[in-house]
Amino acid sequence: MCTMIAHQVQIMGRAKSGLEWFEVREANVSYDHPYDLPLEHALNLDFVNEALGPGARVAVELSVDAARQLVKAIEAVLAQADQRGVLEDVPVIAVPAHIRQ
C-alpha cells in the first residue's frame, strides 16, 4: 500500500467469520489505506491464517484514536486480570477445526 507500514505477529487464537470460528495464526497490523472506513489511512488489524488462504481473515479498521483506546483497554484488562491472579498465560493449542467441538 502507500505507506507500507506493516507488522506481523504470530498468534494463537480463534476468530469468527460469519457463523464459523476458525484458527488464526497471524495478526497483521498496518497503518495504511483501509478498505471500508472512510479515511485515507487507518490502523488496520487483520487476524488471518495464511495456511488457509487469503480468505481466512477477520478484518478491523480503526481510526488512530480508536486504536489507541483499544491498546489502552487491552493493557488495562490484562493488568487487572494479573492483579487478581486470574491471568492464564497458557498458549492455545492449535487444533484443526474439524476435530474441535
Add this chain to the structure above:
Amino acid sequence: MAHTYQTDQYEGMIAETVTMRGHNGDTIGAYVARPLGSGPFPGMVVIHHAPGWDEWYRECTRRFAHHGYVAISPNLYHRDGHGTPEDVGAKVRAAGGAPDARVLGDLDGANAWLRSLPYVTRKVGIFGTCSGGRQAFLAGCRVKGLDAVIECWGGRVVQSKEELTPNQPVAPIEYTKDLSAPILGLFGNEDKSPTPEQVNQHEAELKKHGKQYEFHRYDGAGHGFFYYDRAAYRQEQAVDGWKKLFAFTEKTLR
C-alpha cells in the same frame, strides 16, 4: 472528454480475463478491454492500486477501451493467492507491498503482450494510481518501450532512506534521469502520500533532467480523488483530471 462520439455511430467492446507472461516468464492473470474492430488502436497498461485488482480497475480498464485504447490490467498480486480482491490485497499490504522487481517484470510483460497484437499501434502508454502511480513512474524509467506515463498521486516516489524496504529498495525519484516518455502527473493538494512538498521534489527532479512533464495539482482533493466508491472522491477534480488525462494520451499516443 477528449473522445467524442455520435449517437448514430457503431460502438462495441470486448472485455475479458486472459493470461500473460510476467516477471520471470510466470503466467499471470490480466483483464483486457478493447474496442471491437481491427483498429489499430494505441495500447494502455493499467496498473491496479494497492488495495487490489478490483472492480474499480475493471471499470477503469473498460474506460480506456471506450476511449479507443486496447487496455490490459495485469494482476500484480497473482502469486499472492486468490480470493476476493480485498483479502488478497490485505495479504499484500501485510507483506509490505509487491516487490518492485516483480512488478516491473509484469509490466514489461504487459507491454510486450500489447505489442504482439495486430490491432495495436506502435504506441503504448502506462497508467496507475496510488502505489500504481508510483509503479507507472518507475516503469517509465525502467521498462523499455513506453510512450506515455500517467502517474496519479503516486505515493512514495520520494522515499527517505528509512522508508526503503527489501520490496522497494530504491526510491523511484532516483531513476528520474532514465525516464523515457512524457509524463502526466495528477495530484491532490491535501494528500499525505505524496505530500505537496514531495510533488515539488518530484517536479524539480523532472525539470532538472529536462524531462517532458505536465503536472496538475488540485485544491480540495486528497489521495484517490478518482475513486467514486470512496470518501476521497471529488467529482469536479476527477472530471477535470480525466479530461486532462485523455487530452494527454491523445497527444502522446495517437
